[in-house]
Amino acid sequence: MESCLLLTAASLLLLCFARTSLGDVFFSTLPQTLVVTASPTQGQVLKAGEDSITIAWGLNQSFPEGTDSSYNQVKLTLCYAPISQADRGWRKTEDNLSKDKTCQFTIAQKTYNRITQNFTWIIEKDIPTATYFVRAYAYDSLGNEVAYGQTTDGKKRSNLLKVEAINGRNLSIEIASVCFSAFSLLSAVGFFVVEKRGRRLVKN
Numbered sequence: 001m002e003s004c005l006l007l008t009a010a011s012l013l014l015l016c017f018a019r020t021s022l023g024d025v026f027f028s029t030l031p032q033t034l035v036v037t038a039s040p041t042q043g044q045v046l047k048a049g050e051d052s053i054t055i056a057w058g059l060n061q062s063f064p065e066g067t068d069s070s071y072n073q074v075k076l077t078l079c080y081a082p083i084s085q086a087d088r089g090w091r092k093t094e095d096n097l098s099k100d101k102t103c104q105f106t107i108a109q110k111t112y113n114r115i116t117q118n119f120t121w122i123i124e125k126d127i128p129t130a131t132y133f134v135r136a137y138a139y140d141s142l143g144n145e146v147a148y149g150q151t152t153d154g155k156k157r158s159n160l161l162k163v164e165a166i167n168g169r170n171l172s173i174e175i176a177s178v179c180f181s182a183f184s185l186l187s188a189v190g191f192f193v194v195e196k197r198g199r200r201l202v203k204n
């Protein structure tokens with residue numbers, strides 16, 4: 001009897017969690033009440049694992065008092081710009097936020113504060129080469145998105161930042177060194193052949 005009750009309680013709890021995590025929040029329904037800015041200038045190229053960006057966020061003061069009364073947490077995310085989503089289904093934008101793949105990287109999660117905050121983030125080593133913008137989501141105490149703000153305009157064309165991944169850099173260095181080795185090998189062989197032929201010529 002007791003274990004049965006416990007089981008029921010546990011499944012009810014699970015059900016609750018399942019419900020809250022489902023959410024069914026659509027991006028197009030969220031008000032843009034947060035002002036978000038990032039330090040890089042338009043088109044600046046940042047190196048993953050080395051360069052950092054400073055992000056500032058806060059409530060747009062032109063919204064009435066109480067706008068942010070349900071805001072509990074803020075999550076800063078790094079999001080793919082349309083140019084880096086083309087032909088890549090795994091980065092696709094979906095209005096249903098539980099399906100959306102635009103903002104795959106969490107920069108930080110903070111308790112909401114109406115005073116403008118800032119955070120400096122070293123671009124993590126695993127961020128792929130792409131063009132991005134920064135978006136902040138405000139969450140209520142149930143963990144549902146209730147508002148947002150972003151560094152770019154609605155069409156996601158202005159104030160974009162570019163990240164160059166470590167892999168890309170290593171790969172090009174590797175390719176360069178492989179080419180260089182091949183070139184050295186070829187020139188060594190070439191030199192050897194030329195020299196041998198030269199000796200033969202001298203002999204004959």
Ligand SMILES: *[C@@H]1O[C@H](CO)[C@@H](O)[C@H](O)[C@H]1NC(C)=O
Nearest residue numbers: 032034035036060061062063
């Ligand atoms: C703040 O919100 C107003 C009204 O929506 C908007 O016109 C203005 O551009 C916003 N300010 C910033 C800095 O985003």
Ligand SMILES: *[C@@H]1O[C@H](CO)[C@@H](O)[C@H](O)[C@H]1NC(C)=O
Nearest residue numbers: 022023024025096097098099
């Ligand atoms: C939103 O996406 C989730 C996850 O795929 C799905 O379970 C839910 O039914 C979708 N909501 C709507 C209204 O389509």
Ligand SMILES: *[C@@H]1O[C@H](CO)[C@@H](O)[C@H](O)[C@H]1NC(C)=O
Nearest residue numbers: 039054055056116117118119
């Ligand atoms: C970041 O916040 C600190 C206080 O928390 C403040 O002193 C500093 O000026 C802010 N920097 C920017 C770039 O807004």
